Amino acid sequence: MTHVDALRDKAVTAELRDRLDGAVGAHLRDRLVAAAHREGLLDVAYRTVDSPVGPLLLAATSAGLVRVAFDLEGQDAVLAELATLVSPRILAAPARLDAVARQVDEYFAGTRHDFDVPLDFRLSKGFRRSVLEHLVDIPYGRTESYAQVATAAGSPKAVRAVGTACATNPIPLVVPCHRVVRSNGSFGGYRGGEDAKRLLLTMEAAA
CATH class of the missing domain: 1.10.10.10 (Winged helix-like DNA-binding domain superfamily/Winged helix DNA-binding domain)
Incomplete structure (x- = not known):
């Protein structure tokens, strides 16, 4: 095996390891989210989506969508706000927000004019x-x-x-x-x- 072949094989091995680590990480995260939900320990689920106005943070409670935040607001600051005002039991749980993410994509694609998701207005009085x-x-x-x-x-x-x-x-x-x-x-x-x-x-x- 030449030196070039060895380097190529090493790069391929590293890529496969990264993919495996990502898959394992996603699987473990899904199991954690499912367990937290089952035990009543997940009060706020969140995910991020890309959009023409930049990355958007979506967060939801069992009652509905509670927060949409722009990138300029700072994800860490928004999550800290939610931990204080709603609950510290927050997890990244993308699947819980699939419907919202899909409707956001449809809105920016011009195929949706109205959102049809439950809303949680608890942050406004x-x-x-x-x-x-x-x-x-x-x-x-x-x-x-x-x-x-x-x-x-x-x-x-x-x-x-x-x-x-x-x-x-x-x-x-x-x-x-x-x-x-x-x-x-x-x-x-x-x-x-x-x-x-x-x-x-x-x-x-x-x-």
Whole structure:
């Protein structure tokens, strides 16, 4: 065996070992997730998905989708927030979020205009929750002003509070706060950044 052959065989062996380690790791993770769920020790499942607005962190409880986070928010910070506000029993459990991930892919592919997944609004209280519950009724490709949302949520003068509710929306994209704009038509702020909001609104307007 030549030196080149030996190096090639070593590289192939390393690649196979990495693949095996990955498969074993995934299998053990699945077993851990199943055991945690069976024993009632998994309160928050999460996974990440790629999207045109960057990686998205999806997190769900038994009640439904509780968090969608943009990359700029920092995955570690978001998971720490969930551990404090929801439960420290958090595990990466991709399969638990397959339906959400599939619908996110369909949305960006232009084949889905409405999300059909259960939502857990526990991270929003009072008026903020009322705002979010209204946002899901804003149709794809349409926008409303902060003032219109305030009126629809039952407090016509609470325009600034609507802005806060949108800025702190824990389930952006699925709860479409990006469809709320200023009265003059300008975008306003967005948890995922202005570029992400522009992309979403432009994509929906073109459909």
